Amino acid sequence: MATANGAAAPVDTVTTGPIEGSVKHYQEVDDLRIPVRRINLTNGDTFDVYDTSGPYTDDNATIDLEAGLPKLRDTWTKPQVDGAPTQLAWARQGIITPEMRFIAAREGVEPELVRDEVAAGRAVIPANHKHPELEPTIIGKKFLVKINANIGNSAVSSSIAEEVEKMVWATRWGADTIMDLSTGKNIHETREWILRNSPVPVGTVPIYQALEKVNGDPTQLTWEIYRDTVIEQAEQGVDYMTVHAGVLLRYIPLTAKRVTGIVSRGGSIMAAWCLAHHQESFLYTHFEELCEILAKYDVTFSLGDGLRPGSIADANDEAQFAELRTLGELTKIAKSHGVQVMIEGPGHVPMHKIVENVRLEEELCEEAPFYTLGPLATDIAPAYDHITSAIGAAIIAQAGTAMLCYVTPKEHLGLPNRDDVKVGVITYKIAAHAADLAKGHPHAQRRDDELSKARFEFRWRDQFALSLDPDTAREYHDETLPAEPAKTAHFCSMCGPKFCSMRISADVREYAEKNNLTDVEAIEAGMAEKSAEFADSGKQVYLPVVS
């Protein structure tokens, strides 16, 4: 890949190699190879988990950033039928595409379920034909909850190399999609490097780049500049685009009395344009032309909530829900063009107002996948907004939100660095997984059970390997008990060798099983005579096992 000015490639290295305790594995399903992270347990078992990390965690893969990832989907058959060449159109015609089969295998569901949900518009598969490097993923409430990580440089900070590494790093820890929100220099080139090397769908907000083209003055934006930007990005392979077409002129005064006005960048740009021209925005008036462009590439709409609340005080207000109604109208138009649609949501919402957001979105937008930013459940903890928002994210995902946009500890304060990206991703994997459990996803609890069994049996290495972040789990354990024997010790630093509830409990179990004491009747009938025996064995429980 040549750089814009012919200089040396700006990106020469990224993080590679498997996550500790696991290897990359491929499940062969017909002609497809489905990537999984295979965790090797110390008891000889293996445990496979969903894997978003692409070839970077494959020790057998050769990573060539200039060449980009292998063009996996170029060999896949594309259905040749009348209508828009999109997953939505194909699904409606009863066609199960390779993307749908790939996803079904990843999710452990039937391909027909994938097709059916896409056909109904309740799920989307963001997969631009020009992004063949992609390992397809699905976003919809009947599937695993997905998370997005925002990256991108700004006028103040960061380079192409940093952003490509952030993409690799975020997907390593579980980001299902990436949004490149660059607003600084080299927007086109940064995106090119990210797209050619990204195994996950890439989203953008085209208005950011369009604004750069008019030197940052939103009043100078035009449909033509915007349209050309969208085509430029679609040609590169962007899989989904945030479009703030629901910011109507008459909604803007509804924000005037808010505590925090308009906090969406896209929303504020469009509001400024609408006010300056006293017209509805070109995103709204040219929406059908936009649909025709997106349909051609199968770019998915992410209809932006430009008027989302930026504080607890502004949650669920008239401006927010007025825009949501307009997004519902636009959803119908997009789908009539065969374009896939998801809907973006807040923001800042106190817990008791969260579920209403999902119900209203489902009602107004034909259950199009909901894609929310948090929401933050309180405003009072800058530096901890990954946590304030994980609370809201878990609740909104339980209620049916299909994808969660992560929030990092730097939210409201600065640009996330590599460490912040990891903390944001892990935090959102927690929220997403907690929701998968609460929704009763058929496979979700297996990992909890496997880890808890390892914990109960003092298989420390397995506990680390099964966790979302083995490196940090091991590091924390080693802070108090660094010695290698402690990794197999039947105790931990919390209680020490003489005093461990897990050990007592394991002993209780062993004793109960040995004596068939698994129900109340048995214990009532048979235990008195056994008590002396237990007292003897009980004393042995407390002998240290590590010399």
Add this chain to the structure above:
Amino acid sequence: MATANGAAAPVDTVTTGPIEGSVKHYQEVDDLRIPVRRINLTNGDTFDVYDTSGPYTDDNATIDLEAGLPKLRDTWTKPQVDGAPTQLAWARQGIITPEMRFIAAREGVEPELVRDEVAAGRAVIPANHKHPELEPTIIGKKFLVKINANIGNSAVSSSIAEEVEKMVWATRWGADTIMDLSTGKNIHETREWILRNSPVPVGTVPIYQALEKVNGDPTQLTWEIYRDTVIEQAEQGVDYMTVHAGVLLRYIPLTAKRVTGIVSRGGSIMAAWCLAHHQESFLYTHFEELCEILAKYDVTFSLGDGLRPGSIADANDEAQFAELRTLGELTKIAKSHGVQVMIEGPGHVPMHKIVENVRLEEELCEEAPFYTLGPLATDIAPAYDHITSAIGAAIIAQAGTAMLCYVTPKEHLGLPNRDDVKVGVITYKIAAHAADLAKGHPHAQRRDDELSKARFEFRWRDQFALSLDPDTAREYHDETLPAEPAKTAHFCSMCGPKFCSMRISADVREYAEKNNLTDVEAIEAGMAEKSAEFADSGKQVYLPVVS
């Protein structure tokens, strides 16, 4: 304070001084001085917040750790009436104690509400007569959600000095109570140092110290050893005690098929004792005697959930709820002796099973305050269990839990250090506050609104000062924009000076207000002619304000 062996005092210094951007202030209410943290805003306003930090954050206070804190409550009148000398008994007799008035002022409610909730057993005021240094606090669902921080040494790690500093440090950041869970050396002396210097209620689990007295062999425990330990601790001033009196013999086999058996230390000790002796535990058989001791000092019961689930798989099972029913019976007995009671709860519970815990506890335990450990909403994220549990904690508090026991990042992995204690406390302040908002606490949202206003007006210093952790918020901001002018800059590092939604939005507001465009009709009628004017002013929005 002399040490046990006459050596130099083991604790010579702790963290003192106010939190950045604030000073200690006392609101005079009748004869009482109510401590608050007074935040000084850059616009000249002040904003007072609830303050748990005691005299340590008061620049005018002299801290003498050997002498202990001033004995605040020694000058308060203690009602002389028939019956148990407890807040519960007094409340039932219609007496409003100084503790109740102090609490009413802290919470911003009427003293009569405090008395009424205590009388009904729906709230407790843990305040041992022998802990006069205490600034009283209330735990009950009609009041602010409280959080507890566990500290204490173990056989493996830490010193008295570290534990006293952890107490001061935890209350600095907002811990409403402290539990001293020491299991290692110098248990008595550590507790003495903590109690004499603690401005918040201190809880313990007396069985831990009793176990030390029998060299760690639970089968050797007796009622007499336990009773003497309880009296020893009550004499020192412990305000509440966890008692696992609900672990009955017939419940133990119910845990045998669990994924993680019995994970409560107290629960496993009592289970081992019950099995060894084939008798109901001395906690259960001597419960009324225990009530008589606690009543004398006004120590509050925290009835422990010895059979709480230790994994998602074990949540809400027969063993857990069987014990809860027994705790309900014990609640009635304790209250008949005039002893205040709260009930401990789980643990590990997936989101969809959380609310049932609260409803059942309220039904079975006469709405005694519920005090839960998290719960963790998933098992798969060791090193992030402050987050997995903050999700569960926020939800269970919204449902009516009165106090949340914090979880630190080291949970399941090691003993928390000072940094972990802070992260745990801040995380739980978030969960508690999110619940206060969701429950509609009358004053809770004021702080969110104040901070959001500061954010919208680019008052960076106020945003830091109003946050739960001003130090970290400022540090994160300074990472990308360290220069002093950036503290007053009308932009941040996320978008840079040319591209800021907050600025655009502020401009939209100004424009709308200037032109009376605060409703749809006005904008429809009057805006066309104004658009040129806005286009002019709009261009100025983007001029950098920092040269």
